[in-house]
Amino acid sequence: MLNPNLSPKEIKELADEIADSYKAIVKADTESNIQNKAKIGVYALTSCYGCQLSIAMVSKLLEITSAVEFKSYYMLSSDSSMHRKVDIAFVEGSVSTEQDLNELKEIRKNSKILVAIGACAINGGVQSWSTKEVEYKELYDKVYGKKKISYNGLKATPIEHHVKIDFKLPGCPPEEEEIIYFLSTFIFGTWPEEKDYPVCQECRLGGNPCILIENGVPCLGPITTAGCDARCIKFNIPCIGCRGPVENETAWFDSLAKVFKEKGFTEEYIRTRIAIFGAHNPNLEKFLEKAFKGETKE
Amino acid sequence: MTTKQIDIPIKIDHIARIEGKAGVEVIVENEKVKEIKVNVFEGPRFFEAIALGKPIDEATAIFPRVCSFCAAAHKITAIQAAEKAMQITPSKQTKMLRELMYLGDQIESHTLHLFLLALPDFLGFPDAFSMAKEHSSAVKTALELKDVGAKIQTLLGSRFMHQENAIIGGFGKLPTKNSLNEIKLNIKSLLKDSELALELFLPHKIWSEVSSERTHLALKPYGNSYGVFGDDIKASDDTIFAAEKYRENIVEKVVPHSFAKHSLFKNKPFMTGALSRITLFGNLLNGRAAELASTNKEVLDSTNPMANNFAQAIELVYFMEKALLITEDLLENLKENEKIKKIKLKEPGIGVSITEAPRGLLAYTLEVDKNGLVTQADIITPTAMFLPQLEADLKKEAEALLQTGKSYGNVIQHRLQTIVRAYDPCVSCSVHVTGVKK
Numbered sequence: 181m182l183n184p185n186l187s188p189k190e191i192k193e194l195a196d197e198i199a200d201s202y203k204a205i206v207k208a209d210t211e212s213n214i215q216n217k218a219k220i221g222v223y224a225l226t227s228c229y230g231c232q233l234s235i236a237m238v239s240k241l242l243e244i245t246s247a248v249e250f251k252s253y254y255m256l257s258s259d260s261s262m263h264r265k266v267d268i269a270f271v272e273g274s275v276s277t278e279q280d281l282n283e284l285k286e287i288r289k290n291s292k293i294l295v296a297i298g299a300c301a302i303n304g305g306v307q308s309w310s311t312k313e314v315e316y317k318e319l320y321d322k323v324y325g326k327k328k329i330s331y332n333g334l335k336a337t338p339i340e341h342h343v344k345i346d347f348k349l350p351g352c353p354p355e356e357e358e359i360i361y362f363l364s365t366f367i368f369g370t371w372p373e374e375k376d377y378p379v380c381q382e383c384r385l386g387g388n389p390c391i392l393i394e395n396g397v398p399c400l401g402p403i404t405t406a407g408c409d410a411r412c413i414k415f416n417i418p419c420i421g422c423r424g425p426v427e428n429e430t431a432w433f434d435s436l437a438k439v440f441k442e443k444g445f446t447e448e449y450i451r452t453r454i455a456i457f458g459a460h461n462p463n464l465e466k467f468l469e470k471a472f473k474g475e476t477k478e
Numbered sequence: 479m480t481t482k483q484i485d486i487p488i489k490i491d492h493i494a495r496i497e498g499k500a501g502v503e504v505i506v507e508n509e510k511v512k513e514i515k516v517n518v519f520e521g522p523r524f525f526e527a528i529a530l531g532k533p534i535d536e537a538t539a540i541f542p543r544v545c546s547f548c549a550a551a552h553k554i555t556a557i558q559a560a561e562k563a564m565q566i567t568p569s570k571q572t573k574m575l576r577e578l579m580y581l582g583d584q585i586e587s588h589t590l591h592l593f594l595l596a597l598p599d600f601l602g603f604p605d606a607f608s609m610a611k612e613h614s615s616a617v618k619t620a621l622e623l624k625d626v627g628a629k630i631q632t633l634l635g636s637r638f639m640h641q642e643n644a645i646i647g648g649f650g651k652l653p654t655k656n657s658l659n660e661i662k663l664n665i666k667s668l669l670k671d672s673e674l675a676l677e678l679f680l681p682h683k684i685w686s687e688v689s690s691e692r693t694h695l696a697l698k699p700y701g702n703s704y705g706v707f708g709d710d711i712k713a714s715d716d717t718i719f720a721a722e723k724y725r726e727n728i729v730e731k732v733v734p735h736s737f738a739k740h741s742l743f744k745n746k747p748f749m750t751g752a753l754s755r756i757t758l759f760g761n762l763l764n765g766r767a768a769e770l771a772s773t774n775k776e777v778l779d780s781t782n783p784m785a786n787n788f789a790q791a792i793e794l795v796y797f798m799e800k801a802l803l804i805t806e807d808l809l810e811n812l813k814e815n816e817k818i819k820k821i822k823l824k825e826p827g828i829g830v831s832i833t834e835a836p837r838g839l840l841a842y843t844l845e846v847d848k849n850g851l852v853t854q855a856d857i858i859t860p861t862a863m864f865l866p867q868l869e870a871d872l873k874k875e876a877e878a879l880l881q882t883g884k885s886y887g888n889v890i891q892h893r894l895q896t897i898v899r900a901y902d903p904c905v906s907c908s909v910h911v912t913g914v915k916k
Contacts (some may be wrong), residue, residue, distance in 0.1 A: 186687060186881055194687060195882040198889045200888050224578070226521030229907050230639050231547030236594070237628060237638065242617065245607050256496040256594060258607030258895070278520025284844050306540045307523035309532070324739075333522055333737070352543065353639055415636045415643040417650040420539055422640070449533075456536060 186256040197300060217249040218367055221266035222256075223282040223287050225273030230353040231298035232272060238356055244276060245366050262286050268293045268366050270349070273298040274307055274336040278393055279425065281334070295362065296338070296345045299352035301458050303424045305354075307336040308459040338460055342427065346373055350405050352422035352457065358407055375406045378426045379419055380436060383410035391418060392436060396443045399454055400434035424460040428467055437471040447472040488893050493898055497547050497603070498905020502894050504876050511880065514873040516865055516898070518736035519580060526855040534560050534844065535821070537852045541842075542640045544575055544857070545589065545906045549639040550583035550631055551706075551835035552857075559842040560646050562829025566819050571812070572648045574804055579634040580706050582802040582832070586627030586638065587836035588752075588794045589667045591618030591902045592675040596787055599896040600682040612718075616678060619671045623794070626664050630801060633657050647819035658809050665802045669766075672798040676770060676791035684777060684784040687878035688871050688897060691781055693743060694754035695863070697721070697834050704755070704762040704796060706834040712758050713743065714780070721832040724841050728858060735791040738908035740866045741858060747866035750838030751901065752789035753780065764896070767796030783871045784900045790836075823850050835860055836894070837902050861901075861908035868901050882894075 186194070222232055232255040238244065242439055252260040269291035275281050288294055296302045322331060339345060347363050349372075365372045379401035383390075388410055391398040399418035400412065405426045412419055431437060440450050447468055454464060461467075490502040499520040501585040503512040509907035525544055529537040541556040542549035554576050562566060568576075592618065594606040603609040610617040633653050635641020643650045693715060711727070712718050719727050730739040742748070756763070756771065757780040763771050770792050771778060777788040828845040838860030845854035872894050879890050 186878055190687065191882050194878060198879070198882060198893075201596060224499070226523060228543050228546045228549070230549070233546045233590075233639065235591070237624070239621075241621070242610055249606060250605075253605070254492060254494045254499075255497065257597070258606065260494050260602035274521070276523065277519065279519055280521055305523075305527075306543045307528065309540065310524075310528040318527075322523075325523075334485065336521070336523070346747075353546065353637070411636055412642045412650075415650040417642045418638065419647065420642070424778070446721070448783070452532060453536060456540060 182447060186441065189324070198239045200294045218250045218268065218385065218439065219250040220248045221252065221262070221264065221287065221291060222284070223252065223262060223270065223271050223300070225284060226276035226307070227273030227298065227338070230271075231270070231301075232256075234353040234356065235270065235359055238359055248363065262290070264290060268295060270297045271301050271339060272298045272381060274305045275300045275334060275339060275342055276307065276336045277333050284343055286341055287459050291364070293346045294343070294348050296340065297349040297423055298354055299350065299424060300336075301339045302348050302350055303457055304336050304338045304460045306456055309456050310459075329454060347372060350407065350423040355408055367403045376427060376430050377406050378402055378432050379404045379406050379408065379410055379413070380432045382406045382408070383413050386410050386414070388413050391416060392439055394441070398440070398445055398450070400453065401431040403454070421454060421457045423457075425454065425461045425463065425467070428463045428470075437467070438474070441472050466474045485818055487702070487742065490895060495598065496598040496899060496905060497545065498902050498903070498908070500898075500903065502872060502898065504872075504890075506880070509880060511873050511876045514867055514876060515735045515871050516730060516737040516872070518865075518905055518908060520737060520908075522737045526865045529855045532852050534564070534850050534852055536844050537855070538646060539642065539842070541857070544859070545904050546639045547587050548570040548583060548835045548837065549906055550579050550635060550641055550644070551833060551840055552912050553635070553641050553644050554580055555833045555835075555840050556643060556647055556844065557843045558831035558833070559829040559844040560846070562831065563827040563846045564646070564821060564829070565824070565827060566647055566821065568648065568819060569816060570814045571816055572819075574808060575634055575643065575649060575652075576800060577705070577707065578780075578796070578804045578808070579631055579641065581797045581804070582627045582630030582634070582638075584706070584797045584801070584836050585801065586624045586631065588797070589620055589624040589627060589675070592679070592787065592790055592794065593617065593623075595902070596899050597662050598890070599899060612879065615820045616674065619674050621763060623668055623672060626661075626668055629664060629726060645818070646781045648816070651813070652816065653762070653768070654812055654814065655809055655812060658805055662802065662805045662809060664749070665798055665805065669798055669802070672795045673770065676774070676788065676823060677785050677792055679791055680774070680777065684779060684782050685875070686782070687894070688783060688873060689779065692778060692867060693746060693748040694757045695743060695748050695750050695839060696754045696758045697832055697839060699762065699834075701763055701911060704759055704764070708832075710832075711832065711839065713748070714754075714758060714901070721841070722830045724830070724832060724858070725843070725856065728841075728863065728887050730858065730862070734843075738862050738865060738905070742866060743860065746871050748863065748869045749783070750860050750863050751786055752793050752836075753783070753786040754838060755834060756789045756792065763792070763796055764872045765794050765796070765799045767799060783897055784901050786902065790902070816881055821850065823848055826853070826871060828854070835884065839863060859904065859908050860903060861903045864901060864903075865901065865908065868898065868903070871897055876889070
């Protein structure tokens with residue numbers, strides 16, 4: 181039915197066309213022999229491709245390519261391979277299949293520096309939202325029924341569970357300024373400093389009213405890693421924690437996290453909300469304990 | 479039976495320049511293409527399952543994470559379904575702002591696809607970086623066009639993907655007239671440039687051997703104005719059905735080679751996307767886009783998937799013009815202090831919304847209980863819908879190429895991938911489709 185049964189003339193035309201495009205491909209393949217630039221690889225495991233898109237959307241991307249060479253960037257270039265050696269690998273996505281795991285190991289082997297970029301790579305992403313309650317098999321059965329698929333899926337995990345990572349570039353998606361900052365430090369031979377303070381710090385400096393205290397909305401700013409310049413709060417939207425949990429030691433507990441309880445949010449509600457982007461955070465229960473069961477002034 | 483050994487690697491492990499991870503496998507027997515499989519190995523993320531039991535506002539916040547390229551489409555479609563489930567009617571102004579944000583997504587997504595993902599195939603480059611050396615002004619224009627799409631979304635959504643400012647009931651913060659005016663000037667300055675994609679594609683003819691009759695599905699737009707919102711779906715066989723009834727008409731099945739389910743209409747593959755929209759509702763285009771569509775009819779061949787590039791190129795012009803009109807309307811009529819519609823929980827409810835995402839029909843069903851927790855979620859994405867038709871087209875192309883006897887391996891790979899890219903597949907989107915039951 182689908183056999184097109186081309187006429188001899190059509191077959192000849194097609195054959196000529198093929199010969200032309202063959203030449204074009206050979207030409208394209210021999211292009212791009214650049215040296216003395218930082219070699220960058222941009223890779224995705226299971227994700228929304230938003231971190232790769234954020235890098236692609238960086239203004240002056242073309243100028244940046246005069247300082248770095250993208251050795252692999254599947255989303256943008258058909259001249260890509262994860263078997264190439266690179267100086268810096270940016271990996272987005274969670275490990276959600278066996279193939280993800282194999283690719284991640286290959287990327288680690290071929291890169292000097294590995295940067296986990298985005299919420300999925302760093303914290304397992306929104307696909308980890310229900311790790312606490314539902315197991316992979318149950319999710320699989322809900323979505324696909326009993327039919328078997330040839331690939332093996334895994335419960336979503338952060339890449340740090342499987343390989344050593346050197347830096348974390350958080351965000352869902354990551355901020356443009358931070359992408360440029362990371363690239364710049366690597367180009368100039370220094371290292372990026374990761375932010376270890378909460379969104380509240382930037383929010384206060386920005387002079388925004390506190391929507392958690394004043395409006396009683398469930399803003400996760402006190403316990404979420406800074407770097408977004410309180411983007412959502414400026415829009416009157418409570419933080420959902422997309423940049424991932426900040427370390428418990430630097431979270432703004434005393435002044436703010438206890439407000440959750442005062443405002444009438446249950447521990448379960450806050451646990452679920454933090455788990456959107458922080459289901460794998462080993463300190464989650466400790467945090468809830470401190471915020472909800474710690475001393476409160478009656 | 480002998481299986482002829484052909485001199486080509488006939489497996490494309492990982493198609494580059496698309497959104498998400500997929501490959502193509504061609505199985506040849508006796509010089510005939512026995513089967514073509516678009517292998518989707520992007521991991522599943524179970525959006526419908528993880529949303530169960532979660533607060534509806536948080537669920538609608540994570541749905542854009544299905545896909546970065548069409549995040550606004552997911553956000554707005556999900557919000558509309560949630561509002562229907564909770565009997566909230568958004569204001570006229572909210573609807574306009576959402577449409578503008580949606581068009582920003584269309585502009586950004588079409589630009590990225592046409593210039594950065596698809597065009598390198600035709601100009602003979604592996605990517606836009608190397609293409610920029612010989613075609614710097616084209617790449618520069620592309621970056622400006624995607625930026626205007628991104629700016630619209632950032633203004634209304636708080637950022638150009640995962641737009642937190644668009645919420646159930648309205649927007650956290652409304653734009654100012656000053657910022658809308660900047661958008662207006664920005665769009666105006668790029669109107670002429672938005673025709674560049676079409677100009678660049680026109681010298682490259684569509685491949686006739688891949689033509690075949692096919693069914694198109696598209697949303698019948700509101701108010702006889704070509705667009706992204708509507709309540710009914712029309713098929714090219716003249717069937718019309720209510721969006722609410724999509725699950726009775728678009729049937730999904732699980733296939734072993736893909737984490738994305740396949741969809742069928744009347745038990746047959748179908749196409750959805752820019753070409754389907756223009757095929758069914760191109761008569762509703764107006765302005766410059768209508769002129770361009772009528773002078774370039776031959777490249778809008780509804781039987782050929784490669785025409786989808788041209789359909790997107792014409793839509794890019796249209797969406798820019800429409801975004802300008804809405805922006806101008808808002809500049810005159812914006813009520814800067816309009817209040818958001820608050821969620822008032824009453825009773826359980828179910829809502830369906832279907833919109834026209836950059837790649838085609840996007841369907842959401844959301845059901846909430848009386849506490850506002852999600853009890854059912856169903857999402858069908860355009861890529862999951864058109865995968866069977868894409869496989870049929872690839873089979874046709876591979877058969878034609880084998881008939882020539884000149885089957886250079888990398889040419890087959892190149893041509894098959896070019897067809898895959900013409901569909902602008904969004905693989906991340908496709909890998910979680912389901913009908914989750916309580």
